[in-house]
Amino acid sequence: MTVPTTGAPQGLTAPAGEGVGASPRRPDGTPKVKGEFAYGSDMWMDGMVWGVTLRSPHPYARIRSIDIGSALAEPGVYAALTHEDVPGSKFYGLEIVDQPVLAVDTVRYQGEPVALVAADHPELARRAAKRIRVDYDVYEPVTDAREALGHPRWNQVHDAPGTVSELSRERAALHPQGNLVRHLRLRKGVPEPVADVVVIGEYEVGMQDQAFLGPESGLAVPVPHGGVELYVATQWLHVDQRQICAALGLPPDMVRLTLAGVGGAFGGREDLSMHVHACMLALHTGKPVKMVYNREESFYGHVHRHPARMRFEHGANRDGTLVYVKAQIYLDGGAYASSTPAVVGNAGTMGAGPYVVPNAQVDAYGAYTNNPPCGAMRGFGSVQAAFAYEAQMDKLAAELGMDPVELRCRNALSEGSQAPTGQVIDSPAPVEELLRRVQAMPLPPPRTADGEPDLRDLPGGVANTTHGEGVMRGIGYAVAYKNVGFSEGFDDYSTARVRLETVAGEATVTVHTAAAEVGQGLVTVERQIARTELGVRRVIVHPKDTQVGSGGSTSASRQTYVTGGAVKAACEKVRARALALIQHRLGHSVPGLRLDGGKVVSQSEGVIGDLADLLGEEVIDETVEWHHRPTEAVDPETGQGFAHVQYAFAAHRAVVDVDTELGLVKVVALDCAQDVGKAINPQAVVGQIQGGSAQGLGLALMEEILIKGGKIRNPSFTDYLIPTILDMPPMRIDVLEYADPNAPYGVRGVGEPPTISSGPAIVAAIRDATGLSLHQVPVRPEHITGT
């Protein structure tokens, strides 16, 4: 990777190695390797009891009655609660308040929470929950997004999409407002563009699960005077608090949240899971209540990535210049809205990919069905579209007889070009360079024909399904982009409180934010920023809780940018006050004072003294609410507008070996180039790229929640496969640092782009190896063998 230049003070002791641009150890690393780090599921308190959830076995049914009597009669059971026990609002939701805390009279997806039980032992609670009698009137579920909207299905590639202006809101309406959650309509350029070459394709993306390893968990503790404290693994404490308060009918000062250790998130913890349930049980029983989902329940307990069906038409000139793109993107939102409106917004506004295209007609729809609710997952609407637009770019290249990388480079977005939303890209957009860089990386050596191959290097591995016969190699490329932060006019901010004081003779900084650490390393980044800005080695990251203002969501690749920006701004205020105080104490004006290496330093006089001594008893404490520059809502008719605050770009090259007889795929290499603006912590940046790429590989090759009649067929790690260490190839990674002048330190969001481009590159490589057109992911063996 390119060597990042350090923004840390030079020359003196300490922070240089641990400030911005360095890769210091994570503060939670040692407890994590010792097994001492307390995740939500490790919470424990004297006298606590266990809560469990009774869930609907049906995807769609009316509830005639619920009888909790026999559950309550079980020994060791303290409570059995239904919707009647919800003290406040019976409904919640991130963007649309449509989801019942506990089912009221209808269940709309399999696994919807219906009742709660608290007991001494989790098994007792589970058994008691089974004794709750729920009388259901079972309905036929709505399981297809287009059917839910009354839109015609596509039968053949060349079918024109149906008229979509007259949406049938009445058809099987699952919610009072009908089945349309959102339609993003984008129109740019002329209505009837004409092109020399046209390619059309239909694509399907399966439902992916975040599959974070630490299932949903937390501990709710009742406190005097009717309040509750919740320790929970989550992505956004304050949006949880808002929804919990509404459901409990309590003011914010009576509902305190503290972040428990989070075992991964990837979007799956943006919605509430056990939060309100545990609080209800705790308030009802007067006891601490722990709830921990097992893996199967976790599959029902959080939203998934929207499955998508997409039809794309691209028109281009003979020289490869794009003339137009027309796209219809259907996203199945499942039973409740969750973040579907924003996912539709992303899929629609960025559905054409990181390319300049003068004419665009994109319609993205999010629909209610009786499938499991879908919402946030890493890549958020951009992942689905990328499989389609990148397949289209390869198809177009083939049609034109052009190299796929050349075609992409010819049309690549760059700084100053206009996105299909009309937004001018006003910071570096090195799309072409990223592609050229992955193209120029060395290829893995070809498989040798002579000698016995190592089975472990072949598709099928030690299953010994081939020794190389029938195995074809392919190479594929993809590039993608993603908005960073919350878009379309959302007031996206974070709050940081920074305190500087002398503790035991040492200058000490405490950084307090509510921004969730979910594994990505935000706690390390907060520390690095404070060290760089205040020249202090000893930085304490305060536990994350709601005792400070909102940190916003740990999603949308936004925390280093937004919470990083807040910490930086709060440090700057603290520094200004500290320097003013020191000037005052020195009694005369010293030019160019700064804080560095735990000292106060002047440009002209060098080291003036220890910061700790000069601070004395003074405590400097500043809180800053930091907002990124505003975006705007897009025009409802044309989708035009300054919708996104920043874009992040990544490109991948995949090399695969495909056993064409069995349809098995081995990814031999998966190389990536990504622009991160500024690597605050290069080691963590590379870790994000590697991990993000693995999740893209999973979606391309193996990860799919299989739904039949609205029911999940594979809610376990036995049947829902995620990549193992045998599935992931070594990666070459090129990290570029083109600063975004609008962002703190020039940073660009990192987490999501690699998840978007890795999958399409792998599918492209399989197409290259097999000559197949492949229009569905995950690519299954039967897609390759045609059996």
Place this chain on the structure above:
Amino acid sequence: MRITCTVNGEQHRADDVWEGESLLYVLRERMGFPGSKNACEQGECGSCTIYLDGVLACACLVAAGQADGRDVRTVEGLASGDELSPVQQAFLEAGAVQCGFCTPGLLVAAHDLIERQAAPTDAEIREALAGNLCRCTGYEKIMEAVRLAAQRATASQR
């Protein structure tokens, strides 16, 4: 029922254990060793990997009664006091820990590999850790960490 076993070198006892409980549950909820994690409860993810009489096992697949009278070593038993074992140290240095939920199981499995094999090849490392799922890292830094720990183990034996 009552379960007595040695955990990380010390005798531990749990009373009133229900017959359906796993060793993982007893370790985590009754004996005060929450380091081993429950991520799938069917032996697929390896997050609860422990040593049972010196042999790797998924604690979620061992009935608590089967562990009676036996010797258990968990992630909490890898370090000597404040001194981390070489694999723990290497995981920290290589950046192999993100959310860390898979880490305890991976550490025990990697510890076992390095004990058994002084200089494992990449293919051998992958094979040894194939039963441990990680969702955050893409495994590259875990590979780096195990290589690093193995190199140090080899060097220290010379």
